[in-house]
Structures are given as structure tokens and as C-alpha cells.
Amino acid sequence: MGPASKEMRWETQSGVLAGMPAQWSEARRFWAANRFWMETQNLASKRYGGKRKQHWYAMMVMTKVLEQALRITGYYEAGRAHADDLRLRHIDLAFPDLPPAFDGFTLLHLSDLHLDGSPGLEDRILALIAGQTFDLCALTGDYRAAVHGPHDRAMQALERLVRGIDTREGILGILGNHDDTHMVPPIEAMGVRLLVNERFVLERDGQRLQFVGTDDVHYYYTDQAAVALQSARDAFTIALIHSPELCDAAAAAGVSLYLCGHTHAGQVCLPQGVPLVKHLRAGRAYYRGCWHHQGMLGVTNSGAGTSGIPVRFNSRGEVLVLHLRRRAHGV
Numbered sequence: 200m201g202p203a204s205k206e207m208r209w210e211t212q213s214g215v216l217a218g219m220p221a222q223w224s225e226a227r228r229f230w231a232a233n234r235f236w237m238e239t240q241n242l243a244s245k246r247y248g249g250k251r252k253q254h255w256y257a258m259m260v261m262t263k264v265l266e267q268a269l270r271i272t273g274y275y276e277a278g279r280a281h282a283d284d285l286r287l288r289h290i291d292l293a294f295p296d297l298p299p300a301f302d303g304f305t306l307l308h309l310s311d312l313h314l315d316g317s318p319g320l321e322d323r324i325l326a327l328i329a330g331q332t333f334d335l336c337a338l339t340g341d342y343r344a345a346v347h348g349p350h351d352r353a354m355q356a357l358e359r360l361v362r363g364i365d366t367r368e369g370i371l372g373i374l375g376n377h378d379d380t381h382m383v384p385p386i387e388a389m390g391v392r393l394l395v396n397e398r399f400v401l402e403r404d405g406q407r408l409q410f411v412g413t414d415d416v417h418y419y420y421t422d423q424a425a426v427a428l429q430s431a432r433d434a435f436t437i438a439l440i441h442s443p444e445l446c447d448a449a450a451a452a453g454v455s456l457y458l459c460g461h462t463h464a465g466q467v468c469l470p471q472g473v474p475l476v477k478h479l480r481a482g483r484a485y486y487r488g489c490w491h492h493q494g495m496l497g498v499t500n501s502g503a504g505t506s507g508i509p510v511r512f513n514s515r516g517e518v519l520v521l522h523l524r525r526r527a528h529g530v
């Protein structure tokens with residue numbers, strides 16, 4: 200089959216994806232056609248379990264009922280104020296095998312922005328990091344509030360945020376379960392390097408620091424995500440994966456650091472931060488903070504935004520600055 204007939208097959212299969220950027224690799228095109236089909240069919244895919252229909256309507260009704268209950272009881276405004284109260288957190292992460300050229304590397308980690316659901320969030324983040332330069336920034340998905348529909352407002356806010364972030368090596372991003380195929384071109388046009396089951400390698404003094412980013416694995420798991428992690432054997436690797444649900448595959452592949460978000464650390468929690476819902480099917484113990492899994496270090500960012508209802512209780516939104524250190528293992 201020649202190149203012309205291949206192109207025709209993509210166009211026939213994917214409809215509006217006929218306009219996929221010409222520079223996309225065949226692997227990226229294959230991913231996009233499958234992802235777009237799942238989005239339009241309202242399907243979610245999980246590891247080992249095939250595909251199933253999503254039930255957005257039930258979730259929307261539950262969210263509206265909870266929101267009304269908060270308004271009636273007077274807790275809504277307090278929850279909103281708490282959601283807006285972002286904190287900046289610096290965390291030292293130590294690895295005995297970090298290539299020496301990257302000792303002291305600083306990584307700004309932002310997750311779960313849901314920008315169109317939290318007006319002004321981009322400005323609050325920029326105020327927290329004003330005047331600071333980082334080696335790299337990693338965005339671990341969920342730029343939009345809803346899981347379907349328009350993304351224009353979220354993209355406008357993301358562009359404003361991205362323009363204000365100062366880094367030496369650029370900005371990497373991955374997709375979350377609230378992000379769809381058609382957000383890839385506008386995000387890449389902002390200069391963000393999106394990793395869709397792909398890798399990015401930095402080299403200093405002949406030493407390498409590798410980032411492997413996967414598509415979301417909460418709704419849109421495919422084996423392409425697990426396969427992408429296999430390149431971890433080639434270099435010291437940081438995995439960017441929207442949720443902690445692929446921790447076992449990443450640890451087995453030799454990933455050194457796993458960065459994720461998705462859970463919002465519960466967002467609405469009982470006292471002591473006990474979450475009502477984690478939205479995780481695997482890695483449920485890793486719904487917040489720093490953790491270890493089979494020798495791999497992980498960080499679950501509690502997110503800067505909110506989803507569902509724009510409130511937080513007993514969980515705090517955060518912006519993380521991770522400092523990589525070459526020394527005995529630890530946090």
C-alpha cells in the first residue's frame with residue numbers, strides 16, 4: 200500500500216482528523232484516530248478490561264445536587280475561597296543515580312489547571328512564581344474544566360500562563376482525561392512540547408535526562424502508553440503520566456521519578472484530608488504527595504484548579520517546584 204492510499208485510509212477513518220498536522224508521525228496519527236473515536240463514542244478504556252461507556256449524566260446530576268447543598272448550607276463561598284488559596288511548595292527529590300550534570304535541576308510542576316472553571320487561576324499561578332526561572336516546566340494534564348465541548352477559553356488562559364513562565368529548557372505537557380485530541384495543535388502552537396506516548400531528552404556534558412510522557416491512562420489507556428515507558432531503560436527517566444494508575448508498569452520499566460496529578464488530593468475531603476472520592480482504579484494509595492512504589496519515587500500534585508464544583512475542603516491546591524539532587528534516595 201503506497202503513501203497516497205494510506206493517507207486516504209486515515210481520512211476515511213477519522214473524518215475531521217483529516218486535517219491532522221502534516222508533521223505528525225504515523226504513531227501520532229494512529230493514536231489520534233483511536234483517541235478521537237473514543238471521545239466521540241463516549242468510551243473509556245482501562246487496562247486489561249476493554250472499553251466501556253461513560254455515564255456523564257449521572258455525574259453531572261450528582262455534582263449539581265452537591266453544589267446546591269453547599270449553597271443552601273452557606274459553605275459554597277468558603278469552599279471557593281479555599282480553592283483560590285494556592286500554595287507554592289518546594290520539594291527536594293534525591294536520587295543516587297541522577298546524572299551529575301543535572302544535580303540541582305529545577306522543575307516547575309503544574310497539574311489539573313481546569314482553567315476555564317477557575318477564572319483568574321493563571322494570574323494567581325504567575326504571581327506565585329514571579330521573578331523565578333526554572334530549568335523546565337512540566338504540565339501533567341487537565342487544562343479544561345469539562346470532559347467534552349469547547350476548549351477555547353481554557354486555551355486562551357493556558358497561552359497567557361505559558362507566556363509568563365520562564366524556563367531555560369522549555370515547557371513539556373501531556374494530556375489528561377479532560378483534554379481531547381483537538382487541543383493538541385493549539386497547545387503545541389503555544390510552544391509547549393506535548394508528549395503523547397513520546398519522549399524528550401535533555402543532554403548536558405554528554406549526560407542525559409529523559410522525559411517520557413503518555414496519553415491519559417484514566418479514561419484513554421492504550422498499550423502505547425505502557426510501551427512508551429520501555430524507553431526508560433535508555434537513560435535516567437522522569438515519567439509524566441496524568442494519574443498514578445500506571446505506577447506498576449513505570450516502576451517495572453525502570454522509571455526513576457513519576458510525576459502525576461488528576462486526584463486534586465481529593466478536592467472535597469473530610470478533616471485530616473480524608474478524600475470522599477479519589478477517581479483512581481489503581482495506585483489508590485498514591486492520591487496525594489510523595490510516595491515510593493517498588494523503588495520508584497512518585498509525586499502526585501494536588502492540582503492548581505478544581506473540577507465539578509469550584510470548591511475545596513480540607514485539601515489545598517498547589518504549584519510545585521521540584522529540585523533534583525544527586526544523593527542517597529529520599530524526599
Ligand SMILES: [Fe+2]
Binds near residue numbers: 341375376377441462
Ligand atoms: Fe484528571
